[in-house]
Amino acid sequence: MTFSALPRRSALGLLAAAPVMIGARGLARAAPTSPPRPPLRKPRALKAGDTLGLVAPAGFIADRFGLEEIMEAVRAMGLEPKPAAHMLDRNGYLAGSDKDRADDLMKMFRDDSVSAIMSVRGGWGCARILPLLDYAEIARHPKIFCGFSDNTALHLAFAAHTGVPSVHGPNASASWPQDAWDAFHALAFEGATPxxxxxxxxxxxxxxxxxxxxxxxxxxxxxxxxxxxxxxxxxxxxxxxxxxxxxxxxxxxxxxxxxxxxxxxxxxxxxxxxxxxxxxxxxxxxxxxxxxxxxxxxxxxxxxxxxxxxxxxxxxxxxxxxxxxxxxxxxxxxxxxxxxxxxxxxxxxxxxxx
The missing domain is CATH 3.50.30.60 (LD-carboxypeptidase A C-terminal domain-like)
Structure with a gap:
C-alpha cells in the first residue's frame, strides 16, 4: 500500500512518528542521523625523508609536466613523493574511473612505505568514491591525509567512519608560501598545538x-x-x-x-x-x-x-x-x-x- 493510500489518521500517525526537532528559530527540522563516533586513531608524525603518497581523488592533472612540478615541491618539503598508479589518467573532468581513484587511495593507506598522503588537487569527484573505500582498513593504517576543497568529502567520511584525524590544508599543487608551509609543518612534523x-x-x-x-x-x-x-x-x-x-x-x-x-x-x-x-x-x-x-x-x-x-x-x-x-x-x-x-x-x- 502506498503512503497516499493510507487512511488520513494513519498517515498523520506516521508523520508524528518521524524524527524531527524544533530548532532555536522555531523551525521544524529533520533530526540528522550519523554513524556512531569511532575512537580517535592518531597517525604518526612525519620526519624528513619520509615518503608522501600523492593521489588525485577528484579532478585530473593536465599533463606529466604538472606532476613533475608537484613532485619537486614535495622534495622541497624534505619528503619523497610517490605518485599513485593512475595519477595521470583522465575520464572527462575526473582523474580516471571511480574504481581506480578509490583503489589508488586505498593502496596508499595499505602501503607501509608511505608515511602520509596528500591530494594533488580538488575539483569534483571525491564523493563519488566514498562507497568504494574500506574504512576499517583505513582505521587500521592511520596516516595523515591532507587536502582541501573537494577533499572535504574525504575528511568528513574519515571522521565519520575511521576516527583518523586529517588535515584540511593545501593540496600538493598549491603555491606553498612560507606561512602555509610553516602551518602544515607544525601539525604534521612537530606535533604542535598552534x-x-x-x-x-x-x-x-x-x-x-x-x-x-x-x-x-x-x-x-x-x-x-x-x-x-x-x-x-x-x-x-x-x-x-x-x-x-x-x-x-x-x-x-x-x-x-x-x-x-x-x-x-x-x-x-x-x-x-x-x-x-x-x-x-x-x-x-x-x-x-x-x-x-x-x-x-x-x-x-x-x-x-x-x-x-x-x-x-x-x-x-x-x-x-x-x-x-x-x-x-x-x-x-x-x-x-x-x-x-x-x-x-x-x-x-x-x-x-x-
Missing amino acids: TYKVPANVGTSLSAQTNPVRTFHPGTARGRLLGGNLTVLSALVGTPYLPDFTGAILFIEDTNESEYRIDRMLTQLSLAGIFDKVAGIVFGQCTNCVNPDGGWGNFTIYEVLDRQFASLGKPAFQGAAIGHIAHQDSIPVGIPAEIDSIAGTIRVLEPLTA
Whole structure:
C-alpha cells in the first residue's frame, strides 16, 4: 500500500512518528542521523625523508609536466613523493574511473612505505568514491591525509567512519608560501598545538589598522574541529558520510558562490539540525563570493552570515585563513580545539599525531 493510500489518521500517525526537532528559530527540522563516533586513531608524525603518497581523488592533472612540478615541491618539503598508479589518467573532468581513484587511495593507506598522503588537487569527484573505500582498513593504517576543497568529502567520511584525524590544508599543487608551509609543518612534523588567529589587514590605509574579525556572536567554545568546503559539506547532508556534529566546532569556507547560494546552503545545514548540534562556528574565507547581477536588493556575504549565525546564541566569527587562498592555515579535522569569537582565534588543544 502506498503512503497516499493510507487512511488520513494513519498517515498523520506516521508523520508524528518521524524524527524531527524544533530548532532555536522555531523551525521544524529533520533530526540528522550519523554513524556512531569511532575512537580517535592518531597517525604518526612525519620526519624528513619520509615518503608522501600523492593521489588525485577528484579532478585530473593536465599533463606529466604538472606532476613533475608537484613532485619537486614535495622534495622541497624534505619528503619523497610517490605518485599513485593512475595519477595521470583522465575520464572527462575526473582523474580516471571511480574504481581506480578509490583503489589508488586505498593502496596508499595499505602501503607501509608511505608515511602520509596528500591530494594533488580538488575539483569534483571525491564523493563519488566514498562507497568504494574500506574504512576499517583505513582505521587500521592511520596516516595523515591532507587536502582541501573537494577533499572535504574525504575528511568528513574519515571522521565519520575511521576516527583518523586529517588535515584540511593545501593540496600538493598549491603555491606553498612560507606561512602555509610553516602551518602544515607544525601539525604534521612537530606535533604542535598552534593557535590560529584571523590575519591582520595589510596596507597603508587607516582601515588596515582595524580589527579584521567579524564576530556574529561573542563567546568561547570547545569541541572537535569538523568541516571544510560548504558546497561539499551541504551535498553530503542525508548521506552516511557525514559525522556527528554534536558539540563540534564547525569550520566552513567556499569560493565562487553567489551570496544567495551561500545562504541556501547554510539554510540547508540549519534545517538539517546541524547548527543546533554544534558548539561554535568559524567561517573562513569566501573567495569571489559575489553575484555580479545581485542588484540593489542583494545581501552582502557578511549580511548573509550575520543573519544565519547571530541568532544561534553560539560563538561564531568570520575571517580565519581557511579556504581557497594561498596563505591558508592547516586545520586538524577531528582534533579538539577552542575558539574565541571576539579574538578570532582557533586554539588546537592536542596534537594531530600520536
